[in-house]
Amino acid sequence: MTDGEFQKIQDSNEGMYGPKGILVCGYAPPEHRFFAMFMEKAGFSDRPVIFPTNQDAGRTLRELLGLTTGSGMGEPADFPRAVIMSGFTQNEVHRIMSAYRQAGLPAQLWATLTPVSETWLLADLLKELVKENEILKGK
DSSP states (O other), X not given: OOOOOOXXXXXXXXXXXXXXXXXXXXXXXXXXXXXXXXXXXXXXXXXXXXXXXXXXXXXXHHHHHTSOTTTTTTOOOOOOSEEEEESOBHHHHHHHHHHHHHTTOOOOEEEEOOTTGGGSBHHHHHHHHHHHXXXXXXX
């Protein structure tokens, strides 16, 4: 695996890397439909929302983003709570994160697809996100 580097999201309407889609990890099955409705209310009903399952841990992000919207909905998965966005603009990322915070939802990890991360296995990316989060929190 090639190491990626954390980069701050800027203020831009330029499209970011990858196909449109969002991977929603570590949510309890009853929360899946709520997150799909949240995305619709936030104005992103055109984005496939995919809920990776435990069986998807060994698949690449690129493979997972090729699944149909709603894949894995209602199935449990033992992952850290995280959202991985692909094909959004930087301003859209800001908008989703702001709407998420305003809704008072639980803390989670956030990531966007990059040319480096698209070949990573989901389990490896989630481990890296947890490690980065601990470093950012000063643990």
